[in-house]
Amino acid sequence: MDELKQVAVLELQLITNKYQARFLNELLWQHYDYYREIVKYANHQIKYLRRNRDYQRLIKLKRAWKLKRTKQPTKANKKIVNDRLKVIMQAYGLDSDQGSKQRHSIGFSGFVKRHVNPRFKGLMSVAMQAIITDVWQGIDKVLYQGSKQLHIKRFAQFTIRSKQWNTQFSMDLNHRIFHFKRGKHRFKTARYRAYEREVFFSEYRQLKYIRLIQIAGNTHTKYAIQITYSGLPPRKRRTTRASSPVGIDIGPSTFAYYHHDKMNLSVLNPFFGDDTSKIKQLQHQMTHSQVENNPDAFELTANGKLKYIKGYKVRRTNNYKKLRRKLNYLYRLKSNHRKYYFETLSNELVALSHDIRMEKVSVAGWQAGLFGSSITNQAPSQLMAIIKRKLALFGYEPVLINTVKAKLSQYQHDTKQYHQANSDLNHRAKKINMDGTEYNAQRDVYSAFLATKVLDDCTISDISNDEFRHFLINQEQMVDRIKAEDNMILESMGISYHYTIS
Incomplete structure (x- = not known):
């Protein structure tokens, strides 16, 4: 197997007090708002790109070529169509992530920095660039791989990422201390296991990503850093x-x-039965909480079931958020x-x-x-x-x-x-x-x-x-x-x- 495709992933939970947890939550929310604005901007650009008459005509022509419904074009004609499509997409900032070598082509990243970044101050630059790259990968799927729409991921799944230490993240491996370049908080990580110690202190592995992630806890959200190294993971005692x-x-x-x-x-x-019964019981409690606190948002159907009334804004109580x-x-x-x-x-x-x-x-x-x-x-x-x-x-x-x-x-x-x-x-x-x-x-x-x-x-x-x-x-x-x-x-x-x- 190709060693370049192999990675060793470590996940170290951060030991936090309530003030540190609040700092991490606010930090993630600031970057999450930035991420949502970029997705909204990207969907806006995609919508108007699809309304462009020239774009519609060229895409229909390329689809006909692919399905062999018309005479197959020459290489020169294909190049003319592709170049024209590229010019149209450049006008909407959707030609590539970083832009091309052509003059006046700044790419999606440049459009975001021009139209979205001025409204957000004090965010980590490496995390902002990683967010732009992630959104562009979604745009690429929408434009070229058949996806219908660019969706916004939930906050619980959102992470901030860096590709190297000593830019925005910093880690003292010997003392297990993790901290950001901004803020006064320093976070102690969980103790290393033998597997993690072998990965950390090996010389032939290279760092790929550091992520700050959220872990769903029973009573509160926990935080951890996920560190990815390239190369084969340490071989355990397998036979x-x-x-x-x-x-x-x-x-x-x-x-x-x-x-x-x-x-x-x-x-x-074999754990499916017990896990599913607990989940269904909790979902029933959440439904009951919503109906109790929003009686006007639901109506009774002919078969005796409650149906949500479209357009009604549901109020979610603290107890509902706790159950969620x-x-x-x-x-x-x-x-x-x-x-x-x-x-x-x-x-x-x-x-x-x-x-x-x-x-x-x-x-x-x-x-x-x-x-x-x-x-x-x-x-x-x-x-x-x-x-x-x-x-x-x-x-x-x-x-x-x-x-x-x-x-x-x-x-x-x-x-x-x-x-x-x-x-x-x-x-x-x-x-x-x-x-x-x-x-x-x-x-x-x-x-x-x-x-x-x-x-x-x-x-x-x-x-x-x-x-x-x-x-x-x-x-x-x-x-x-x-x-x-x-x-x-x-x-x-x-x-x-x-x-x-x-």
Whole structure:
């Protein structure tokens, strides 16, 4: 893996009192107001650019060329159209971030400094330039990558950034003291762990970014500095081995894996139920608080539900703001619980073998279909990304199986045929014939078992009776373990079937 793309990210929480927390909040709000003004200005420029008749005509012409609806132009004609578009966009300050080498071209950054900056005094210059760059990246997506509108991020997600120390930020690494060039406050950071100490005091890593970020707390907002260094992160004490392959079957809300020594079937996020129930309870309290304090802003519909009256300004009390802060904290806990479980699970899989095989599934297709809510809560793509990242630390990549060609969920090795009927989502077991006797094979773990027998990205090798018998023994042990845990979540996975080899 390319070391230039690898980064080591450290996050050090700042130990603050109420005066320091107020200073940081005000500092962030000042820069956030500046950020909102830039986004409003950018949307204003984009709106009037799109109203320009010449711009509309040229964009329509380029779209026709792309779709091959008209005769393809020569290079000279393309250059004329592109140059004319560039001149029009320069007039609105949307040709590039820093401007081009042409005369009178100052770019988006120059337009912002001319029209927005005079209204804001006393902000950090490096943070202002970083904000302009971030907004320009959004403009680039709107103009060239198909995004419809430039949105304003929430204040809780807003950060200020610098690319180097000793300009606006300063850090005493030995004494763990962080402070700004402005203001009298000096902030003590949390103690370094061995991982952070190794990154800080290494000679071959270069600093990329320093960010001041907000962390949602249970009762109040906390602050931290996030420091990003280029280069490979320190290698932890991980192990892997060249043993039999590991097959993984990942679904919208469940996963199964098979190894010669181990097999498992579980939900992707076992903490989902507890986290979601707490979030729903808090959302109900927030809704009740809004209705109680704004009775005229809601009306009762025919089905007995409350509906917000459009245009009414809702008054949010301090209690509502407190509940909203707690809700952000619960969302952060939910994300941390899921990520911690995925990190632990991926370590376990990588330790079994570096030959990990999984289907190349379309998570976006699932999300657009019936499983949008499950994808949001269970995040299967996050697990796949973590497995890839951990394998890359050893110099390996997972084997991605072609889903359309292999069709592991429909294949049965006894007949060597694909059975479309078994692809029904409600049918969680397969009948596999061995020596004249039919055995139940749980569909998900059987797909993971077949993944270990894939020769290339789609061809499944022959499976002997001894190999399938070993699979059945592991499956029986897995089912007994799951039933002993009294895990009712797994009832829908086909555990109610009778799995035995006797």
